[in-house]
Amino acid sequence: MRLNFIEFAKKEKFAIPQININGLIWIEGILKAAQNLNSPIIIGTTDKNIEFLGGYKFISNTIKNKIQAMNITVPVYIHLDHGLTVEGCKEAVDAGYDSVMFDGSKLSISENIRLTKEVVDYAHEHNVFVEGEVGAIGGVEDGLSGQVRYADIDECLALVKETNLDTLAPALGSVHGKYKGEPNLGFEEMELINENTQVPLVLHGASGISKEDLHRAISLGHAKINFNTEINIAWSNQLRKTLTEDKNLFSPQEIIRPSIEEIQKTSEKIINLCGSNNKSDAITKMYS
Ligand code: 13P
Secondary structure, three states: OOOOHHHHHHHOOOOEEEEEOOOOHHHHHHHHHHHHOOOOEEEEEEHHHHHHHOOHHHHHHHHHHHHHHOOOOOOEEEEEEEEOOHHHHHHHHHOOOOEEEEOOOOOOHHHHHHHHHHHHHHHHHOOOEEEEEEOEOEEEEOOEEEOOEOOOHHHHHHHHHHHOOOEEEEOOOOEEOOOOOOOOOOHHHHHHHHHHHOOOEEEOOOOOOOHHHHHHHHHOOEEEEEEOHHHHHHHHHHHHHHHHHOOOOOOHHHHHHHHHHHHHHHHHHHHHHHOOOOOHHHHHHHHO
16 A cells, blocks of 8 residues: 555645546646645546546546646646446546545445445555545535535444545535535534544535634644635636626637636645645655
8 A cells, every 4th residue: 555645745744636527627726836836636537527637538538648748847646536336436446546435425424434445445456546425515516416414433433444444534614515604613622533543634515614713723633724615716706707808709718728727726725724735745755
């Protein structure tokens, strides 16, 4: 098993951002941001959108080719977000993903453990990391909606111990998509889960969470933080602005280029927020 770069982030008290892509133009913006700020980065693809993106193999190969074409030297990890089935997770592993999340949070804990373990056993044989989830992250994203259900500490412990997973996403009040009202993270539960499980924690639904709360979550063991909505808002606002400002514009490059720049700028903001800027050399050294 490789050294776990997320454990390193946890030890050094920063988080590696996972930024989800919703189309191929996202890749360039995110890679440029990571390279500019010398930051490791995780590119996420949510399972619900895999077909839209072209499939596991296509997306994995495309990101890898883009890394080469752009001469990217910082560590880039390709991650399957909210894997819906064991078969899908295995397919992503075979397609060259670096890590996969199996989201068994809607199942009973025994079924969640059984299927997460099946993914872990397969993924670890191929040097791929696995993230599991307990509780329910609320909100609406990619057509999926749900209510917040706080993670239970005993279920977290059972999932970690019995599956040997690498990272845990305990739902603690965060939501996917836009928050209705103020985010209310369960910091007491977070402290308990962090002390007892020891594995690096993953925070989903980070768009809209304050800098102070994100830093507190990092200090309580979160070493991977997931963003999607914030980038989508920045991208769509810019696209609308470009088209409104010049109603005669029809060149795709002229229309799309400013929105890629917004993806980059927002990714840079996220990297600075997570404190992963200038951390790429230390991680590269771990693997050399
Ligand atoms: P946001 O859409 O709230 O940024 O959450 C992203 C996420 O958690 C993906 O798993």
